[in-house]
């Protein structure tokens with residue numbers, strides 16, 4: 047993805063993360079309570095939300111860091127925290143518009159759940175894409191798995207049919223919006239074969255880009271309790287490398303790969319402890335593809 051952004055904007059583009067104060071239907075009780083079992087529950091309380099509520103100031107503070115450290119000049123506003131379409135069209139339009147109007151912002155990426163989107167919201171995304179063709183307008187859905195049994199086990203509170211519906215609706219109502227899907231390797235109860243099935247389903251949906259994470263155990267989560275009680279085993283480094291290589295082979299050649307790994311050393315991560323940096327893991331994945339003599343798309347099966 048950074049290559050895609052660099053090509054389009056002719057220089058590196060840095061993501062500035064925004065916390066716009068959203069919550070999630072899987073937390074506030076409208077779909078479920080407690081959130082996904084891997085989600086960081088301590089930060090559910092508004093009192094514990096960090097940061098600056100003013101979007102312009104959040105962007106300026108984030109951009110300042112990259113300007114000083116990397117001489118960065120272009121930025122993507124990243125609505126990452128919680129479910130960033132979980133509000134009225136009017137409020138969303140105001141928030142996104144404010145972000146897109148900030149200095150040196152070349153686009154935005156909005157992370158959300160597939161059950162928190164509808165046609166009016168997507169038409170609003172499409173309007174931004176049409177009115178601002180020079181900016182990248184991206185929406186990211188957490189698919190995570192195609193297996194409803196896993197979704198239930200991790201208290202995801204939506205099923206795979208809702209992801210498929212969200213993808214189809216996005217293509218229909220917002221054809222100029224960049225569509226990114228996320229999946230996770232190593233969710234509780236999933237075998238490598240089940241993960242490969244989700245990868246194939248992801249490829250069938252043909253997103254513009256993907257994020258492939260491994261499941262990690264964060265402190266104060268339900269998953270942390272299951273891990274401590276020996277009821278959850280995080281994925282091994284070897285397994286994740288193999289599955290990431292499988293994922294690359296099976297993705298359409300036109301799908302950009304934004305991420306191949308979740309958090310490994312952030313504060314609060316309890317497991318797995320692989321003893322490698324993100325760069326080293328990405329290098330291992332690329333070494334694995336070299337060893338196999340394969341490349342992106344070589345096992346993709348067009349419909």
Ligand code: SF4
Pocket residue numbers: 070071072073080081082084085086127128129159202
């Ligand atoms: S959908 Fe996202 S924000 Fe909501 S509980 Fe799950 S991981 Fe957390």
